[in-house]
Amino acid sequence: MISWVFGYGSLVWRPAFPYLHRRPAAVHGWLRRFWQASPDHRGTPEAPGRVVTMVAEAAAVTWGMAYALDPAYAARTLAELDHREKAGYLRLMLPLDFGEGPTKERGLVYVAGPDNPNFIGGDTVEAMAAHVRGAAGPSGPNPEYVLELDAALRAMGRPDPHVAALAALLSS
């Protein structure tokens, strides 16, 4: 058996932790949304950026990347993930779908719920684009985050309309 970490944001295109191999995968019942403020990676406490979280929605399917973890680096990997996702994200274990429906395999997923202090909710795509355009943090400019995520999802053949709409405005 294998343990997985499922990424649906920056982990899709920049995991930066040791793993054995990776596979595109999806989780059911969750919807990716740019509804989470980032005071620590793509923004600052004074001018937080906007990054993705997932919100529960029964019929939704969110595609991302599943990483098979290397147990030899367990503590280090977990510490790195925790540090990276520290601004309000919680750990969940969700069933993974590798393209043929949900399986018994589960992935560790970081989800920032509506009760966390950095949850800012939705806005018009234009307003979100304006927000993202003006933000940058220790991990880089906020637009880069959106564009890289959009490109990675397209490359795996699973574009996300929500991400694509925001990326289109930022590219224009």
Next chain:
Amino acid sequence: MKRLLLLVLLLGCPTTPVEPEPEPDDPTPAHPSMMVRHHHKDVILQRLGRAPYDAILADVEERAAQDYEEDDPDVWSSSINGRNAERAQANAFLAWLFDDEAAADKARDGFTYLGTHWDTNQTWDINIRMPHSLMGYVNALDLLQATPWMPDDEVQAARAKLVDITDQFFAWFLLDEGVRAFVLGPAQNNHPIRTAAAIGYVALAFPDHPTADLWANWAFSELQYLWGPEGRYVQEDGGVSEGPFYFGFAWGVAAAIFIALDNLHADDPFELVQDCRNRNDGDPWAPISCVDGTPFTFANPLRDPSYHATVDWSLALSLPWGSRPPLADAYFNPFNGGSLLSSFGGDGRYAWDWLGNRDRPMEMHHGADLVGHHLAYFDDAVTMEPPPWTHRYLPAAGNAVLRSSWEQDALWMLLVGESGPARKTLHDHVDGTSLTLAAHGEYLLLDPGYYKPSQLDNAQTAHSPSHNLVLIDGLAAPNKGLLTNWGDADAALVGFDERGTAAFAVAEQTYQDTTVTRTAVMVDGLFGVVFDRLETTSGDAREHRWRMHGYAGYTSGGTFALADDGATWERPSGVGVQVAVASPDGLISAEEPPYTEGAPPHVHEFELNREVRDHAVLDAVITASAPDFLAILAPYSAPSAAFDLQELDVGGGVAFEITADGATYTATFDGTAGSLTAPDWTLTVDAAGAAFSP
């Protein structure tokens, strides 16, 4: 109110009849065999009708009266199933105890709410939440089997559900190398203990299940390791690495499984083979000596002095009113389960502690549902009185407690100096040499406890500026990293002596190129004195902040007042503490660090209700190479002339004269040597250490 008085009130009548324990029937029925045996029924029935047993029974009845909750058919919930299990257990207990068919029916109904879609759960650390479900339902089934109202087909169906869930649980957390490495491996603490207790409990209940031996071998190998010296979870003086709060989560479930094992295997050796799959030999754990497949006999720790010593450590730490102090990641909490040891060779002080807690007497839920156990195993024939010791020096644990008495208004001081396995734990704070104080029934000089606004970050109060330390250029020891990045923050306790209500302890830590040696003195149960000797290899003049956190000011209520040489915090009750600080190396400036609402260093979270509050902080600031400090910590119940504190003008050093309770004390420190003169003794402090004379 004094704890003894509370004890008398709770017990109702101080002269409690001693009951001979009835001889077990012959032959002993097969059920119940887990939380109780058949003969406990008579024991319990004889106890009912007097305090505190009636109150314990009322707790069982309250739980039994609750309705079951429907679980989410799509996501198995440990919370819902855990609560349902405790309801089923409570009803089954009443059915067994009182031959109550209606209670049996409700307990049987509980199993219909238990789903086996465990693999749909979404909780990363569901392993630590499984004891409630598995132990509760196993107990319910075991108790029901001792009644005439549990048909065999229902027994088989209930058992099938429990072993199905346990099979899934074991496969996910133990057979999956990745999950085990990520979830259990880095945390050799209450996490694997709770996992082993839950799985081992099912293995004990259904030993003929095909995988029961696999479960038992792993669970009891793990329990033997973690409660023994190799696990380094328990230090040689009984201290537990993750602090008194999380220790409660380990101890309660361990007590439940050890009691069950005692009920099942009291007269025959419990033979197993070692399963070493979850050993970790990374720092601070010992090299792995476990060999898979090696036969061993599990020695039940239930009557073992080393197991009881962990409860003594917890009791030694307790605040004067019984709750455990915030130390590491912790808040005020009572201890659950110690009084059960009264049936297993334990001292009556554990029952005294359990009954006398001011905040939450008779705690029976923290970490494990042990309510029914208290009816069977809390034996009120034991002599319930406070420990024979007051002060407690526990250098392996890294805790020195100075205590004037066991009264609730006693003076209590806790000096911390943890190192190695006592410090290197997930819940650690960078608090070497930190000193906290309580007096007159109030927590006054505080540890900020547990404030963790992000679940995935260390507690914001974990770092040195949130503790009562000497900060050099803003820091003491380096911050701890995430998970097993322990940081370089070893401290040590290096000295102790006591003389009645006077005692001292010495802690030492090196950071910022400086060795800080702190001698904390309890003076005749009246006040505290602190000598801080600093030696550095740095020749630079640096900013030194002698920092103290007090429980008043801002959103904590009460008042805070800065003075030229220190500060006074006063609680809304009128109880307060005056702190005066001086340095033989120059004038200090008493000031408050900049305040941001809800942020360190002013924020804390340690009350039972987990409210986040801010408090006032004193910094006695001096810029020098390695300044020494002399401080007086003077608690009071109401400002009065009974206590007088004056700084004396002496050449070549600093001095205070303190008049307290009609006696005069003088404390001096010239940077080389210090002294504290009391009417009946003198304490000297110098490079060689500290010593009382005559």
